Structure formats: C-alpha cells, structure tokens
Amino acid sequence: MGEGKYIGRRYIFIRFRGCPLQCIYCDENIKNNMPSRVEKSPGSGVFQEYPHIERDLIEIVNHLKTPDLFAVSFTGGEPLLHHKILKEYSEELRNLGYKIHLESNGIYPERLFFFDYASIDIKLPEHFRSLDEEEYRKIYKLELRSIKKLYSMGSDVYAKVVVMEDCDPEVVESVAKDISDIGDITLCIQPVTPINDNIKPIPQRKLLEVMKLCGRYLKDNVMCTPQIHKYLGML
Known part of the structure; x- marks a missing residue:
C-alpha cells in the first residue's frame, strides 16, 4: 500500500539496499549479504529468493501486476545509490506502460531524472543521534534542490516529513515555507511509527498545530499520512 500523497494506492515496491543516513526511526533491516526476496503472491507473506533478481526483475513486476496497480515504486534504503541500474529499470518499465515512483532522501539531486511521481523525505534535526548544524543544513539544502529539480522536470513531486x-x-513550518517558494507542492506530515521505547509518536494536539502552521504557506496542500501498511500489517 502506498503512503504520502498517494496513501492507500496499490503499488509494487522495489526496495534497494543501503543508505548513507542513519535516521533513528529507520525501519530498514535488510543486510547486504541477504538474498533478494519477492513475495510469491501479494499479501501472502510467503517469499521466494532470487539469486539473480537483476535479470528477473521486469518479469517479476509483470507477474505481480494487477488491474488496480497505481505505480511501481523504487524505495529503500536509498534507490539513488544505484542510479544507473535504476534508470535502466525505469526506462524499461515506462516503455511497458508502468508509472514510476521514486522514494528518496533527496541528497543526490545530481543523480535525478524524470519520474512520474516522487517523494522526497525531508529530514529534521531530531532524526539523527549526532549531527552538527552545518551537516544538517547541507542535507536540507540538497533535499530542497531535489524537490526543485523534480518539479522543474514535470514530475509529480511531494515532500514528506x-x-x-x-x-x-516552527522548524516544520519553515520547511513548508521553503517548499511553497518552489511551487505547488504537497507536504505530507507522517507521524513516526514507533520501533522501540525511545521513538515516541507526536501528541495529537501538537500534530494538528504543526499542520495549521504549515497551512499558512501551503493552504490545503498539507496532509497527515500515516504508514497505512504498518496498520494493516502489510508490506
């Protein structure tokens, strides 16, 4: 199930390994030496290993396709770590009629190309255990550059925080202002999914206050979008 602007839509997710950031709420638990796996049938929870998934990927997507499919999503980790093979997959799938969606942390704007849809995950200072102000601002500027580049290429890009x-x-409000300066872009506010006792969700009142502040710049282009697949117990 999709999240963000297209929450609840049906996707085929292709998850790439690895990410240079170490966000404290990250739920990626894939080790580099683990074999690639594919769910045999959607929702079954039964997986098949693919030792040569690079060769078989397009065939796998065709097998998993259903009439209600919205798009194929490249997620991670960070897909743009693998931007060359990502571009090959994207071109082949789009030639077959699929819509392509990128989910990225946005720190590689120079590696971007056109996607039908794109989600850039804006980081906040508290997302990291130890990161100085200078390094954080560098990451944030790259994220904004990625949004601006995708927007200028005509991708349906939105931001998620x-x-x-x-x-x-007030920090989230400043994100909304910066996004509004780029163009007509939706900001998806995603309450964290707790992964341990140290990661706690935002209180309801505070969540609504954050959305109100963001609305000063984005009007109704502000959404609260939880990770619906976590609530449903799905991939």
Missing part, C-alpha cells in the same frame, strides 16, 4: 514527540513545530 516524519514527526516525532519532540519535533519543533
């Missing part, structure tokens, strides 16, 4: 208990509403 994960909010936790200790988020600063």
Whole structure:
C-alpha cells in the first residue's frame, strides 16, 4: 500500500539496499549479504529468493501486476545509490506502460531524472543521534534542490516529513515555507511509527498545530499520512 500523497494506492515496491543516513526511526533491516526476496503472491507473506533478481526483475513486476496497480515504486534504503541500474529499470518499465515512483532522501539531486511521481523525505534535526548544524543544513539544502529539480522536470513531486514527540513545530513550518517558494507542492506530515521505547509518536494536539502552521504557506496542500501498511500489517 502506498503512503504520502498517494496513501492507500496499490503499488509494487522495489526496495534497494543501503543508505548513507542513519535516521533513528529507520525501519530498514535488510543486510547486504541477504538474498533478494519477492513475495510469491501479494499479501501472502510467503517469499521466494532470487539469486539473480537483476535479470528477473521486469518479469517479476509483470507477474505481480494487477488491474488496480497505481505505480511501481523504487524505495529503500536509498534507490539513488544505484542510479544507473535504476534508470535502466525505469526506462524499461515506462516503455511497458508502468508509472514510476521514486522514494528518496533527496541528497543526490545530481543523480535525478524524470519520474512520474516522487517523494522526497525531508529530514529534521531530531532524526539523527549526532549531527552538527552545518551537516544538517547541507542535507536540507540538497533535499530542497531535489524537490526543485523534480518539479522543474514535470514530475509529480511531494515532500514528506516524519514527526516525532519532540519535533519543533516552527522548524516544520519553515520547511513548508521553503517548499511553497518552489511551487505547488504537497507536504505530507507522517507521524513516526514507533520501533522501540525511545521513538515516541507526536501528541495529537501538537500534530494538528504543526499542520495549521504549515497551512499558512501551503493552504490545503498539507496532509497527515500515516504508514497505512504498518496498520494493516502489510508490506
């Protein structure tokens, strides 16, 4: 199930391994030495290993396709770490009539190309255990550059920001302002999915306050979009 702007839509997710960022709420638990796996049938929870998935990927997508499919999503980890093979897959799938969706942390704007849909995950200072202000600002500027580049190419790009208990509403408001300066872009506020006792969700009142502040710049282009697949117990 999709999240963000297209929450609840049906996707085929292709998850790439690895990410240079170490967000404290990250749920990626794939080890580099694990074999690639594909769910045999959607929702079954039964997986088949593919030792040569690069060769078989397009055939796998064709097998999993259903009439209600919205798009094929490249997610991770960080897909743009593998941008060359990602571009090959994207071109082949689009030639077959699929819509392509990128989910990225946005720190590689120079590796971007056209996607039908794109989600850029804006990081907040509290998403990291130890990161100085200079390094954080560098990441943030790259994220904005990625949004601007995708927007200028005609991709349907939106921003997503994960909010936790200790988020600063004014910092999220400043994100909304910067996004509004780029163009007509939706901001998806995603309450964190707790993965341990140290990661706590944002209180309801605070969540609504954050959305109100963002609305000063984005009007109704602000959404609250939880990770619906987590609630449904799906991939």
